[in-house]
Amino acid sequence: MRLINIKPSRPLAVFLMLLPFAAVVVAYAIGSEIRLAANPSDKLLPAPSTVWDTAVRLITEADRRSGRILFWHDTWASLQRLALGIGISAFIGLVFGLAIGLLPLMRSFLAQFVAVLSMIPPLALLPILFIVFGLGELSKVVLIVVGTLPFLIRDLSQRVIEVPQEMIVKAQTLGASSWVIALRVALPQLMPRLILAVRLSLGPAWLFLIAAEAIASDLGLGYRIFLVRRYLAMDVILTYVIWITLLAFLIDWALRWLSRRFFPWAEEGL
Amino acid sequence: MSFVTVQNIFQTYGRRSIIERVNMEADEGEFVSIVGASGCGKSTFLRLLLAQERPTRGEIRIAGAEPAREPGLDRGIVFQRYSVFPHMTVRENIVAGESFRSPWGRFFGAARTEAQTRADETLTRIGLDHVADQYPATLSGGMQQRLAIGQALTAKPRVLLLDEPFGALDPGTRLSMHDFLQDLRAETGMTVFMVTHDLEEAFKLGDRVLVFDKPRWDPHDPNLYGATITYDFDARDGGIPFQTIKEDTHVLHPA
Ligand SMILES: Nc1ncnc2c1ncn2[C@@H]1O[C@H](COP(=O)(O)OP(=O)(O)OP(=O)(O)O)[C@@H](O)[C@H]1O
Ligand SMILES: [Mg+2]
Secondary structure: OOHHHOOOOHHHHHHHHHHHHHHHHHHHHHHHHHHHHHOOOOOOOOOHHHHHHHHHHHHHOOOOOOOOOHHHHHHHHHHHHHHHHHHHHHHHHHHHHHHHHHOHHHHHHHHHHHHHHOOOOHHHHHHHHHHHHOOOHHHHHHHHHHHHHHHHHHHHHHHHHHOOHHHHHHHHHOOOOHHHHHHHHHHHHHHHHHHHHHHHHHHHHHHHHHHHHHHOOOOOHHHHHHHHHHHOOHHHHHHHHHHHHHHHHHHHHHHHHHHHHHOOOOOOOO | OOOEEEEEEEEEEOOEEEEEEEEEEEOOOOEEEEEEOOOOOHHHHHHHHHOOOOOOEEEEEEOOOOOOOOOOOOEEEEOOOOOOOOOOOHHHHHHHHHHOOOOOOOOOHHHHHHHHHHHHHHHHHOOOHHHOOOOHHHOOHHHHHHHHHHHHHHOOOOEEEEEOOOOOOOHHHHHHHHHHHHHHHHHHOOEEEEEOOOHHHHHHHOOEEEEEEOOOOOOOOOOOOOEEEEEEEEOOHHHOOOOOOOOOOOOOOOO
């Protein structure tokens, strides 16, 4: 039988899915074992049990100085920035995506401009953002917006253009104005695409968030990682990295659920 | 004055001539079938009738009005695909036929309930009442086309344009769609233009059958000349012409 036609059975599929995760954990455990055997005070690859103990301590014990559990405060601060940044970006992206996709005038006016804007490396703008918006929350949120917005606008306007011309014409024969076509034909068909585009933007959004927090902040997941880096606290860094990964995965999963729940007519993707 | 007047229409894309010198008139309530080889410009002609595009030369008038500049309520269309809105349920698709012309594209309160009641009546008539709450993607091809026709008719257009509406259907479904269309037409008496590749269908449904073809052909440059109407058959009375006596002849004939 050809390889392309061999499909795994359900148990095999689950096994295959878990395999790379298990492989990484085992490889880490072995590597850590070897290094600790050579030098018990090695800090680079702390034993899995050490990481676990650290994680439990971080999650449950309050900081001695401030009396707060910093882990949760960091998480909350970061998630707030992320949600605000992505939310603003998604809203502006939706409006401009609709306008550029539906209106030839707006397309001539803005499409090339957005294409050029999207070529600017957002991190190169970070110093400017810090100068203009200060070191507070605003510059971090703006960085996320600047970093994800051009992609969102380009992707969403492309999706609007891909709405079959037949449907747009059909709506016109039913007497719909441009506004009604945007509101009742293009927008609903765009919503699942918006969720997909946001899912794809979350990776870059985390990148920009952590970069901004690393440089100027006093709270946040990225800030904490770069702070403890000075003490080579690998156990703390690993805990935070795993936590960020888990958060990102959960957000992605929730968005996919949202899309399936509210837009059942849209075909399913990954 | 005829209802639809097509005057010396030319359409070229770049330097490709698609249709040229098309002249025709149709009376109100007439059913015009259009046939022709693939790629000869039938859909283009329909787009011009719809005012989705404007002709390079010539003009099309409906009911004597100025040539339309964009598609509107007076012309309805059913394409072969993508004619219904995938994000609306079957019922919402029918309601859209009435509500899209309102400022927000939807009805609120009592108007909404009334429109839904009317939509349910329409659905019963076109035999889709049992799937009113489903999305179009879950319907068969024939049901989707019935929905598309029902939706187009809800807007009460004066001219209905059909572009191979039954092209993708099996012969059985096609026959029942013919009955469906003939019933609707008898009820509404509207003017219909239908493009089809099925000659039998063209003659069965149409009062007239127009044939599009290229009368001139340059072997060195096939794009030089466009297609035009080469035949205009009378398709009433089963395609046998001169069955209705127009003059008052004083000859006794069966009533
Ligand atoms: N917007 C356009 N720009 C350039 N060429 C076009 C455009 N629309 C149609 N054509 C060309 O015009 C010709 C006629 O197309 P049209 O769709 O009208 O043919 P048709 O008779 O409907 O064919 P079919 O029976 O296959 O549907 C085709 O060769 C097509 O490539
Ligand atoms: Mg065609």
